[in-house]
Amino acid sequence: MDIPAGPLSASLAAFSRITGLSIGLPGAMPRATSRRVSGAMSADAALRRLLRGTGLRAVRLSAAVYRIEPVPAVRGQPVEEPPSPPPGGAELPAADIVVTAQKRPQFLANVPLSISVLAAADMPGGIASPESRNIVSATEGLAMTNLGPGRNRQFIRGVADSPFNGLSQSTVAVQMDEARVTYDAPDPDLRLFDIDRVEILKGPQGPLYGSGALGGIYHIVTRKPDLDAIAATARLTSEAVQHGGIGGGVDAVINMPVVDNRLAIRFVGYRSYAAGWIDNVNRRDDTNSSRTLGGRLALRWRPSDDWTVDVGGTLQDLNVNDSQYVLASDDTLERDNAIAEPNDNDFRMVNATVRGQLGDMRLLYAASFIDHDVDYTLEATAASPFFGLSGPSAYRNKREYKLFNQEVRLSGGRWLVGLSYMHAKTHDIGTIQQAQGDPQAVSIEDRSATEYAAFGEASFRLFSLIDGTVGARLYHSVTSDENDEQDGRRELRLHKTVLSPSISLSMPLSDRGLVYLRYARAVRPGGLASAGTPGDSRFASDELGTVDLGMRRSSRDGRLSASASLYYTIWTDIQSDYLLPNGLVSTRNAGRGRIVGAEAAVEWTIGGGFTLAAGASAQSTRLTHAEDDLELEDRRLPIAPDITGRIILSKAFSLGDWRALISGQANYIGHARLTFDQDLDRKMGNYTLYALNASMARGPLTLTARIDNLFDVKGDNSFAFGNPFSIRAAEQYTPLRPRTLTLSVSRAW
Known part of the structure; x- marks a missing residue:
């Protein structure tokens, strides 16, 4: 979870995007401010923290739906209660991973294409080895040449044309957030430090990214x-x-x-x-x-x-x-x-x-x-x-x-x-x-x-x-x-x-x-x-x-x-x-x-x-x-x-x-x-x-x-x-x- 402090309506919307759980309430959303919620926790714990101090509580209606309602007053003071357990004692559904490589936030479970997502904490070696080669060792379908740092080319699912660094356009486009990083250049081997995740979109991505995305993103x-x-x-x-x-x-x-x-x-x-x-x-x-x-x-x-x-x-x-x-x-x-x-x-x-x-x-x-x-x-x-x-002679490019x-x-x-x-x-x-x-x-x-x-x-x-x-x-x-x-x-x-x-x-x-x-x-x-x-x-x-x-x-x-x-x-x-x-x-x-x-x-x-x-x-x-x-x-x-x-x-x-x-x-x-x-x-x-x-x-x-x-x-x-x-x-x-x-x-x- 990483939900900034702000209007309760915006915080609950962010909660829904992250967890895939639905939240409703009768009448208009009260004007309230929620505190920041950050860290690894269950959906219930995150929702309790969001509602703390607002006079509201969450009641679970089904496995994936909550209702927001006022907390009953006890001796004139609001009482914070945890969300009700799901019917029948069933376990809570696990939160979905949110991906953005399709140019809008989407739940990974709903994206109809082949995509691998590697969170920073899940990379081989964790934060000790923040390099592109670690992504290759943890992802099916991704390959890379080995000329050396700053000279390598990436390929996805066999869409590989040559090992030589000529001027032909790359088959894989490197993207950082909303910025396209490469067109015909080799992988710059940007150090993967303080990143959230790496998303590998497999297969041609021409419809959203244009030329240079034959193999993927x-x-x-x-x-x-x-x-x-x-x-x-x-x-x-x-x-x-x-x-x-x-x-x-x-x-x-x-x-x-x-x-x-x-x-x-x-x-x-x-x-x-x-x-x-x-x-x-x-x-x-x-x-x-x-x-x-x-x-x-x-x-x-x-x-x-x-x-x-x-x-x-x-x-x-x-x-x-x-x-x-x-x-x-x-x-x-x-x-x-x-x-x-x-x-x-x-x-x-x-x-x-x-x-x-x-x-x-x-x-x-x-x-x-x-x-x-x-x-x-x-x-x-x-x-x-x-x-x-x-x-003896030397060539410089x-x-x-x-x-x-x-x-x-x-x-x-x-x-x-x-x-x-x-x-x-x-x-x-x-x-x-x-x-x-x-x-x-x-x-x-x-x-x-x-x-x-x-x-x-x-x-x-x-x-x-x-x-x-x-x-x-x-x-x-x-x-x-x-x-x-x-x-x-x-x-x-x-x-x-x-x-x-x-x-x-x-x-x-x-x-x-x-x-x-x-x-x-x-x-x-x-x-x-x-x-x-x-x-x-x-x-x-x-x-x-x-x-x-x-x-x-x-x-x-x-x-x-x-x-x-x-x-x-x-x-x-x-x-x-x-x-x-x-x-x-x-x-x-x-x-x-x-x-x-x-x-x-x-x-x-x-x-x-x-x-x-x-x-x-x-x-x-x-x-x-x-x-x-x-x-x-x-x-x-x-x-x-x-x-x-x-x-x-x-x-x-x-x-x-x-x-x-x-x-x-x-x-x-x-x-x-x-x-x-x-x-x-x-x-x-x-x-x-x-x-x-x-x-x-x-x-x-x-x-x-x-x-x-x-x-x-x-x-x-x-x-x-x-x-x-x-x-x-x-x-x-x-x-x-x-x-x-x-x-x-x-x-x-």
Whole structure:
């Protein structure tokens, strides 16, 4: 529960949204003010606190309905009574999870699509390891490359086009609150500290998000300023990597109301050093260490009970000293490189959101601007002859991503309409340089995309037990590409109008779940390929459609919940980044693909403090029709493993005044392949990782310890790629991070 103090009517409405319970009363709602209610508690306890001091009480009429009425006077004083027990002694229904990635608050139990929600407290390692890779280990269907922090790409349900970081638009859109974070940039690996949850929407999300959402949405929901309470949290972390070094960090949160119940600010700051574990025999040990410095500043203003304004800024600087691949074999942690390969990822964002009530409708306006720079260096000696050089050389790539997005939408009980404008611009320059020479530009590319869109979604009752949901997005995109290479300058401008529809049918399973059938479609615009691309120098738009049959169910007491889904995807004119002979990256259409998959997850509160969580996914991904210049023996789509599985067993107990939790986790990653290219294809995956986690809390103090890669598993290969200029000359391996011990202590005020 987190219900701010304010008018009783608004507090009861928030209570209903969180719990899914209905509240009614005869006559008009009394003018009363409720106090703030925050923390983990039962619905009954929360309702008692909301009504405390108002002269009202709640009487339970059925399992999901309360009536508010005056408390009978005793000796002239009001008496506060707990809500009446449910009829027949039945247990209270468990509260639903509220999700917002569908652009309006919805109960997870009622959303007719495949979605995974991971609360901050449920992440592997809890707050001790707030990184994107922890979301991957706890979510079915989500995969990620392993080039290193700030250079990875995410993929959902096998919708994976390439491991190479070219300029093609991402298949997964990263979203923070109402702000779109990426268009064609890699995952910025924003530190997941002081967040509420991460929502993973699986399958094409074109109807609500437009282009770049072929695979789905990775939605980060941050904690907002508290208008009523001064609060702070500080945490110290240390880590030790076997075969590597020692790292650590500090994180802090400060929440400060400026005007009670009207204005507050919240500041999040963090600084960390992650130890490396790759040794460069020509330079030094543990070269792939990294440093992260960042923070968020949020301001919330509530000018009236019906309107809220949120303004914020986010910055993060991520610097990695060297890359994390090796050449000899997957059993070694050494590489012989004469040139360091650092990576610098600088992220800046400002955003604003205004939301309020217009009669029975909700209005929301959101705007955001992203300034994201990625700068990396690679040894390019093997490719020197392609650029008229001889001897050792280094390639440096500098990219500047800018993204402006604004959106306005209206929503009612079961409908949503909106308008949006997005402009994305990318400037990419690649240079090659020898030790004593000047930098030589080998490619300069400018790409911009503008999208104007109108979208909407509505749900309605078709039959007595079947609901229908129809959504669509009509948008017009204008893309402009300019390439300035050794072969000359070329330009291309494309206009495309796209209709992305979705339709779903759902049927409730008693009062704690549903079964659904959904179809959705998404499109990515085409563009201009590199001058070195054989054949046509343009690549066409690709389109993807998915049919998803799924169910979600939980027991009445909330102790057991399960979800499962089957999905079938057709992907035409697949855009795929690939390597030219000189090691640079271009884009082409690889052909037509098909994905068939299944996934399931279950969480069971066994009793005695034990909880079991498990999940698995299996998929078959195939390139069913290849373009003429692609001759393939292995037709699997790249990156995505064929099978994954996870299991977590935890035990909660007390040690005197301390609350303790221990858990063990195992993750299996199945076989995968690197790329479509026959001469570059490498196998990877097929390993199991184990972890242990323990935490103890007493009052405001929390202690956490975690061991990742418990048995120091080397694995076959976590990722079979590191340097595009030398991959043809030798095998490349990305070892798993060795056994790592992380300790943290946090204190709240």
